[in-house]
Amino acid sequence: MIDTKKIVEAAERNLTGTDLFVVGCTCSAGNEIELTVDSDTSVDIDACAALSRAVEAEFDRDAEDFSLTVASAGIGSELRCLRQYRKLTGRPVEVLLTSGVKVLATLDEATDEGIVLSYEEKQLVEGRKRKQSVRVTRSYSYPEIKYTKEWLDFK
The missing domain is CATH 2.30.30.100 (SH3 type barrels.)
Known part of the structure; x- marks a missing residue:
């Protein structure tokens, strides 16, 4: 099972210099990881896709298989930070x-x-x-x- 702290650290490194920030990260028993991000302005799908590719590139899929989903905190979602x-x-x-x-x-x-x-x-x-x-x-x-x-x- 992948450590969510490592995922969050990788995401924060890739978000440096942008108005995006990490809200939360969860990992299921089947290594299905969901990374939630938010922004001071707005989050578009291209930013989520780019972050997903950047975070995946930092981990070795041969060592451990996982599924990563990067999503924005929706309008109706609870505030966490x-x-x-x-x-x-x-x-x-x-x-x-x-x-x-x-x-x-x-x-x-x-x-x-x-x-x-x-x-x-x-x-x-x-x-x-x-x-x-x-x-x-x-x-x-x-x-x-x-x-x-x-x-x-x-x-």
């Missing part, structure tokens, strides 16, 4: 907290400790009989977050 969070700053995201609460909000900031979200919430305002919609800003640490995804509204 700080660089992905920073890329989505100012955009709508869907966050599922470990408490089971789902939040649709704007990602205001991403730091090493956590994220800052702002969203509309109905709250009882002093002097009003009904709850009013109020813009709320809250911080969440990464351990509080089960997943975060980019939110696309098709309405």
Whole structure:
């Protein structure tokens, strides 16, 4: 079984000088390797194919047979690294907290400790009989977050 760390290291060497970065790498028992990359702008299929060829060239198929798939992190995929969070700053995201609460909000900031979200919430305002919609800003640490995804509204 091929070590995923070696695959990631080879990919990062080949991505130096580009805006692409490695998000994750998995390897099945049958040596089927999936390398996921993302970019600060966009990932095209030519970049994935070139990276696949470059990484495969660094390994000997005679020593160990493997299958390598290089794919981009899709729009609906979970964010896995700080660089992905920073890329989505100012955009709508869907966050599922470990408490089971789902939040649709704007990602205001991403730091090493956590994220800052702002969203509309109905709250009882002093002097009003009904709850009013109020813009709320809250911080969440990464351990509080089960997943975060980019939110696309098709309405």
